Amino acid sequence: QKSTVKNVAEFNKALRTVQPGDSIVLAKGIWKDSELLFEAEGTAEKPITLTVEEKGKVTLEGESNLRIAGNYLIVKGLVFKNGHTPTNAVISFRKDRDKMANHSRLTECVIDNFNNPERQVQDYWITIYGKNNRIDHNHIVGKKNLGVTMIVGLDTEDSRENNHKIDHNYFGPRPTYGNNGGETLRIGTSHHAMENSNTLVASNYFDRCNGEHEIISNKSCQNTFKYNTFFECTGTLTMRHGNETLVDGNVFIGNGKPSTGGVRVINESQTVINNYHIGLTGYRFRGAFVMMNGVPDSPPNRYVPVIDSKVNNNTFVNCENILFGAGSDEERSQAPRTSEFSRNIIYNDTKKDIFTINDDISGISFKNNILGKNSETTIEKGFVKADIQLVKNEQGFLIPTSKKIKHKISISPNIATKENTGVTWYSKEDKTVALNSGKTIKVKAGINTLYDEVKKSEAGDIMVLEEGGTYLLTKAVKIDHPLSVKTEGKEKANILFERMMAFEIQDGGSLSLENISFDGAKSPDYAGNSVIxxxxxxxxxxxxxxxDKCEFKDMVVNHSFDVLRVSKGTFADTISIKNSTFRKITGSIAALDTETDDIGAYNVEYVIMKNNIISELQGAALRLYRGGKDESTFGPFLEVDHNVFDKVGFGKKNKYKSAISLYGVQEIDIKNNIFRDSKAIQMHLVVGEPIVKVRNNALSNSEKLVVTGDQKYLVENQWDLDPRFS
Amino acid sequence: QKSTVKNVAEFNKALRTVQPGDSIVLAKGIWKDSELLFEAEGTAEKPITLTVEEKGKVTLEGESNLRIAGNYLIVKGLVFKNGHTPTNAVISFRKDRDKMANHSRLTECVIDNFNNPERQVQDYWITIYGKNNRIDHNHIVGKKNLGVTMIVGLDTEDSRENNHKIDHNYFGPRPTYGNNGGETLRIGTSHHAMENSNTLVASNYFDRCNGEHEIISNKSCQNTFKYNTFFECTGTLTMRHGNETLVDGNVFIGNGKPSTGGVRVINESQTVINNYHIGLTGYRFRGAFVMMNGVPDSPPNRYVPVIDSKVNNNTFVNCENILFGAGSDEERSQAPRTSEFSRNIIYNDTKKDIFTINDDISGISFKNNILGKNSETTIEKGFVKADIQLVKNEQGFLIPTSKKIKHKISISPNIATKENTGVTWYSKEDKTVALNSGKTIKVKAGINTLYDEVKKSEAGDIMVLEEGGTYLLTKAVKIDHPLSVKTEGKEKANILFERMMAFEIQDGGSLSLENISFDGAKSPDYAGNSVIxxxxxxxxxxxxxxxDKCEFKDMVVNHSFDVLRVSKGTFADTISIKNSTFRKITGSIAALDTETDDIGAYNVEYVIMKNNIISELQGAALRLYRGGKDESTFGPFLEVDHNVFDKVGFGKKNKYKSAISLYGVQEIDIKNNIFRDSKAIQMHLVVGEPIVKVRNNALSNSEKLVVTGDQKYLVENQWDLDPRFS
Ligand SMILES: [Ca+2]
Ligand SMILES: [Ca+2]
Incomplete structure (x- = not known):
């Protein structure tokens, strides 16, 4: 019997009389604030189905979610969008801790940007409990708040040795989260790491799942990962806890994107075979292949040493890093033992030695690995060189071929593709609009003309200001889509503003400013103004x-006037400041230090400051902070190149007492700068072996670099010079 | 001619043909997102009026505001509520910097809680420019975001010597803002302090205007304050900048409320006469009367020394503090000179000496002042004692009478009252609902039963839990009105929660928890959980x-699990934690340190911790922070009494490395506590002469008090004891 229901009450009513073999059909339309509990008992022959009147035309929105409990249930075709769950899961395979779903299937469902509006409030999208469930052909895209996208829970006996099958799902883009908790799939937890999960993860497509280091966090025993494709994912399939994992026949495609990685091995009796990697550039924990060091007698939530593991018959094409003994430190002192790295093929066009050896590798036996003829390694045995050619196969993969390669390198026909995963009736197209991709709009000089035009603008539009025109803003310009503002011509337009900010970037906004002058003369006489x-x-x-090419001046009406001020719970992919001048400002250029909870969060991934002149700036020019000891993330990355810092940092209210203040930054490159009459660069180096280079900087009557913390760094050519400005 | 208009377009059309003597009438209804520019030219005989179809039935809501520009204009009867202005003023007496209003009148208008939703985004409600304007009989209540309620601007020549009259306005309650920028009225700025404003402020009623120290900030010359009533206002009428102010015949009623003050004198040739003060308890800068020290050759934004000022014929009944030379320090080293304090009457039932002498008073001549017979002063001359009786006059004021009082103490019939100010057609009643003032609701134990009942509850309701019942929350309970939750009976109900918080206090909410146990066992395995x-x-x-009487335990699933975690841009009047136990927690009890911009903001006014037992708490039990050097605010105030701290503060993630961390707290009273195996109390003392007492605390195997900063403090009886707990 098939009953079509129009609301939650009808759904619950239908459920009361549902029989094996029946279907409950959600009527077309928007189901707002609908929390569904699909609790029923089907049979193997006659499952009970929850489905929709028309695929793609039934959407659960607002505060909605679904719990599945019982046996032999099928859920098909639901779409969750425009909302979030008030609980900790959008779709859960249990009613509560005692009643879960078994022998059930979630198929052809969509969860699209169904995010809690609070970035730092945690939830999952799919939590899988019980046994013998299949999760297949779902389309899952755009998780952006805290919490793993999909988990397999093992917290009760009834969820272990579960034989779940997770297959043919499309895991769409998940952007950098900027803290721990951005994983796409996790199986188990450290608390139950020694339980067998027996979950099969097969033929799923991971499309730019970039939340954090761990694309997949395997935290239990006897799981299998087969025929999955990882497309431009920053991070690795990580065997974080648990043993006897099989990673077989997967494909990792980096396309040269930063931080793309492959497989990371921790724990015992792991098998990594027949995987194909291409164009992965990640280093350290996100290498193309990483075998970690462990902690002797490790507690379950730390690092169990690698033993009895096999890494065989894998292919690495133009990958940049393979690591053994990664993470070696005082605590992680146990190198891998009784393990094997054999018959792997490593080819790289340009980088000679892609191996990093962080500790003793005598516990790993290397056999019959093949290197391209330009490649090298310091590992003494187990590698032979071959004249390798890359030949495109019919699937489009570049396959290394050589007489010396005995086994044929092939990619399974079961490999996941964008086409064979997810559903056909829901678009996988990117919806993001790039800056400068829209129309050009000329904005007349005057009061609020820019405000009015921006309000009418569309994503990607470009506002062109009058050469030398004066623009007064009595309202803050809200930027809620990608937008560019620039002056065409030589004389910059001049923007003044009466509110505490000229521009406020709101959720969904991005901003490009070019060739504009900003003047703080009309800004309110309160502490804490900012241009942006x-x-x-x-x-x-x-x-x-x-x-780019902007001017910021006369921002002295009150103290703590910043150029850019960000809020907690916001995250920038990139902040780039180039070819600009900053004169007479009471605050900072970029105050990126609001995540002071020290739980691993931070405000921005990439910061670039290049070719700027900064003078009479009272605060620290740059404040960049990443607190806590978490190792799940990559950034922040910082480049400070060819800037002049002239009288920077001397304000009484500059609590950092420095010209640049860095804390926990993961990659620092400060070079070719001039500091005159300025305070120091201060950096506190902790966590994650940061890469720190401070080179070719000239200091004149300025304080010297101050470094604290417990990490290494490089300083070269800190000149004591007296620059002459013309 | 009278034209009724229905929307902004019609308003603008009517304006194009308006003639002297005409009226434009806003039609009844809600005017949403209506920004009006009332620019017209009336004449003295035939002004042009902007008014409403029916008083109280025309409301401007959403993003709305009004600018007035031209001559002889009258605005009458508009109500602004349910919204805010996108600009920096709700009502402004100018179109732009060049075109202002003169000879115009704003009367019988209402601005009611028309706040920017962002507490820290600044605006004004009424900005007065031009000359000869009258602002009278307006009702202005509930400003809660940053920025002065009403200002008189003097930034161009055309706004100086303005002869504005601000009279018979009702300034309703403005709660503590928690930073500088909570003034109710400001005339001028430091930049134009030496200009004459010639503004008359008469017969206005200031009802609990408690934003900050300065109820009124006088910042220009030749202003007059007459017949105003200050009812339970925390702070003072402050002559911040500018000279020749006349403060005559005003009434200050404190009713014994904390921090209520009178007049504060700075600068030259100030006259303070015939004012009546009763029941003012404020100290330091908010005394019943304060004459400040100045800075020699003071820059305009600091403190010009007091000279040639008269303080005569004022009455002080049961006021607690009068100060001379207040703020004396290295910078403010110049005591008042050539000034007078004469014929004032000081009566106090209980406090003997209400005078504080912070510096040399030889520059003040004291003459013919009268003290009650129980009163004393160390000032040698100019005081006589009298046997004073308090006699209620027909207006209800307690008037000191004695044969020795020669001049009759009277209160002008023009004195402001709640009745003769504002408008008759808009209620002045308080809308706030107290905790525990509503109905009692029994909540069954179970999953989300509490969530469901709270969702249906009303302000003031009391949720009563089952004795010993277990309550699981899979959704966070949102508290958006005052609400109490308690167990009746001996065995506490037990609350567990699956979200990152059990309760989330939202805008408008307050929460009382009594006799409940909270257990963190079901909370998510992420850093940063909190109970509230x-x-x-x-x-x-x-x-x-x-x-009160609550228990918090087993909050160890991940690090940084706090009991209370607050966000930037939130402010508590009171946080009181009593008779409760806290065991095994990875974070803090109260993390009140999110205002790290150091611009004077903080998170809470009063913090009370009394009779609690705290054991195995990894973080600092209390983190309380008020940064910056601003002197505009009173708090935070802290009392920590009769608590046991047992193994507190030793967590690796405790970045404060202390058991209690205080920064910039203004009043600290820590007494009768036991610290065993715990980290230290750390306090950094800056700004505002904090009152700090640390008394009768027993330390066993615990670190000793650490004090930094530049302020005085008292420590008594820091015992080294070994307590025995039964
Ligand atoms: Ca992680
Ligand atoms: Ca102030």
């Missing part, structure tokens, strides 16, 4: 900010 | 939190 601020509310979308 | 959190978005309303 983010929304004070949480922003789910990452934003970008580009400043 | 505030909204992550800005909260315009101050909130209260009371915790």
């Amino acid at each position: 601020s983010t929304s004070k509310n949480s922003m789910i979308e990452n934003y970008k900010l580009f400043i | 959190s505030t909204s992550k978005n800005s909260m315009i309303e101050n909130y209260k939190l009371f915790i």
Whole structure:
């Protein structure tokens, strides 16, 4: 019997009389604030189905979710979008801790950007409990708040040795989260790491799942990962806890994107075979292949040493890093033992030695690995060189071929593709609009003309200001989509503003400013103004900010006047400030230090400051902070190149007492700068072996670099010079 | 001619043909997102009027505001509520910097809680420019975001010597803002302090205008304040900048409320006469009367020394503090000179000496002042004692009478009252609902039963839990009105929660928890959980939190698990934690340190911790932070009494490395506590001469008090004891 229901009450009523073999059909339309509990008992022959009147035309929105409990249930065709769950899961395979779903299937469902509006409030999208469930052909895209996208829970006996099958799902883009908790799939937890999960993860497509280090966090025993494709994912399939994992026949495609990685091995009796890797550039924990060091007698939540593991018959094409003994430190002192790395093929066009050996590798036996003829390694045995040619196969993969390669390298026909995963009736197209991709709009000089035009603008539009025109803003310009503002011509337009900010970047916004002059003369006489601020509310979308050839001046009406001020719960992919001048400012250029909870969060991934002149700036020019000891993330990355810092950092209110203040930054490159009459660069180096280079900087009557913390760094050519400015 | 208009377009059309003597009438209804520019030219005989179809039935809501520009204009009867202005003023007496209003009148208008939703985004409600304007009989209540309620601007020549009259306005309650920028009226700025404003402020009623120290900030010359009533206002009428102010015949009623003050004198040739003060308890800068020290050759934004000022014929009944030379320090080293304090009458039932002499008073001549017979002063001359009786006059004021009082103490019939100010057609009643003032609701034990009942509850309701019942929350309970939750009976109900918080206090909410046990065992395995959190978005309303007889335990699933976690842009009037136990917690009890911009903001006014047992708490039990050097605010105030701290503060993630961390707290009273195996109390003392007492605390194997900063403090009886717990 098939009953079509129009609302939650009807659904619950239908459920009361449902029989094996029946279907409950959600009527077309928007199901707002609908929390469904699909609790029923089907049979193997006659499952009970929850489905929709028309695929793609039934959407659960607002505060909605679904719990599945019982046996032999099928859920098919639901779409969750425009909302979030008030609980900790959008779809859960249990009613509560005692009643779960078994022998059930979730198929052809969509969860699309169904995010809690608070970036830092945690939830999962799919939590799988019980046994013998299949999760297949779902389309899952755009998780942006805290929490793993999909988990397999093992917290009760009834969920272990579960034989779940997770297959043919499309895991669409998940952007950098900027803290731990951005994983796409996790199986188990450290608390139950020694339980067998027996979950099969097969033929799923992971499309730019970039939340954090761990694309997949395997935390239990006897799981299998087969025929999955990882497309431009930053991070690795990580065997974080648990043993006897099989990773077989997967494909990792990096396309040269930063931080793309492959497989990371921790724990015992792991098998990594027949995987194909291409164009992975990640280093350290996100290498193309990483075998970690362990902690002797490790507690379950730390690092169990690698033993009895096999890494065989894998192919690495133009990958940049393979690591053995990664993470070796005082605590992680146990190198891998009784393990094997055999018959792997390593080819790289340009980088000679892609191996990093962080500890003793005598516990790993290397056999019959093949290197391209330009490649090298310091590992003494187990590698032979071969004249390798890359030949495209019919699937489009570049396959290394050589007489010396005995086994044929092939990619399974079961490999996941964008086409054979997810559903056909829901688009996988990217919806993001790039800056400068829209129409050009000329904005007349005057009061609020820019405000009015921006309000009418569309994503990607470009506002062109009058050469030398004066623009007064009595309202803050809200940027809620990608937008560019620039002056065409030589004389910059001049923007003054009466509110505490000229521009406020809101959720979904990105901003490019070019060839504009900003003057603080009309800004309110209160502490805490800024030219640009983010929304004070949480922003789910990452934003970008580009400043080029701009001028910022006379921002002295009160103290703590910043150029850019961001809020907690916001995250920028990139903040780039180039070719600009900053004169007479009481605050900072970029105050990126609001995540002071020290739980691993931070405000921005990439910061670039290049070719700027900064003079009479009272605060620290740059404040960049990443607290806590978490190792799940990559950034922040910082480049400070060819800037002049002239009288920077001497304000009484500059609590950092420095010209640049860095804390926990993961990659620092400060070079070719001049500091005159300025405070020091201060950096506190902790966590994650940061890469720190401070080179070719000239200091004149300025304080010297101050470094604290417990990490290594490089300083070269800190000249003591007296620059002459013309 | 009278034209009724229905929308902004019609308004603008009517304006194009308006003639002297005409009226434009806004039609009844809600005017949403209506920004009006009332620019016209009336004449003295035939002004042009902007008014409403029916008073109280025309409301401007959403993003609305009004600018007035031209001559002889009258605005009457508009109500602004349910919204805010996108600009920096709700009502402004100018179109732009060049075109202002003169000879115009704003009367019988209402601005009611028309706040920017962002507490820290600044605006004004009424900005007065031009000359000869009258602002009278307006009702202005509930400003809660940053920025002065009403200002007189002097930034161009055309706004100086303005002869504005501000009279018979009702300034309704403005709660503590928690930073500088909570003034109710400001005339001028430091930049134009030496200009004559010639503004008359007469017969206005200031009802609990408690934003900050300065109820009124006088910042220009030749202003007059007459017949105003200050009812339970915390702070003072402050002559911040400018000379020749006349403060005559005003009434200050404190009713014994904390921090209520009178007049504060700075600068030259000030006259303070015939004012009546009763029941003012404020000290230091908010004394019943304060004459400040100045800075020699003071820059305009600091403190010009007092000279040639007269303080005569004022009456002080049961006021607690009068100060001379207040603020004396290295910078403010110049005591008052050539000034006079004569024929004032000081009566106090209980406090003997209400005078504080902070510096040399030889520059003040004291003559013919009268003290009650129980009163004393160390000032040698100019005081006589009298046997004073308090006699209620027909207006209800207690008037000191004695044969020795020669001049009759009378209160002008023009004195402001709640009745003769504002408008008759808009209620002045308080809308706030107290905790525990509503109905009692029994809540069954179970999953989300509490969530469901709270969702249906009303302000003031009391949720009563089952004795010993277990309550699981899979959704966070949102508290958006005052609400109490308690167990009746001996065995506490037990609350567990699956979200990152059990309760989230949202804008408008307050929470009382009594006799409940909270267990962290079901909370998510992420850093940063809390039992109670505030909204992550800005909260315009101050909130209260009371915790009594509760138990908090097993909050160890991940690090940084706090009991209370607050967000930037939120402010508590009171956080009170009493008679409760805290065991095995990885974070803090109260993390009140999110205002790290150091611009004077902080998170809470009063913090009370009394009779609690705290054991195995990894973080600092209390983190309380008020950064910056601003002197505009009173708090935070802290009392920590009769608590046991047992193994507190030793967590690796405790970045404060202390058991209690205090920064910039203004009043500290820590007494009768036991610290065993615990980290230290750390306090950094800056700004505002904090009152700090640390007395009768027993330390066993615990670190000793650490004090930094530049302020005085008292420590008594720091015992080294070994307590025996039964
Ligand atoms: Ca992680
Ligand atoms: Ca102030």
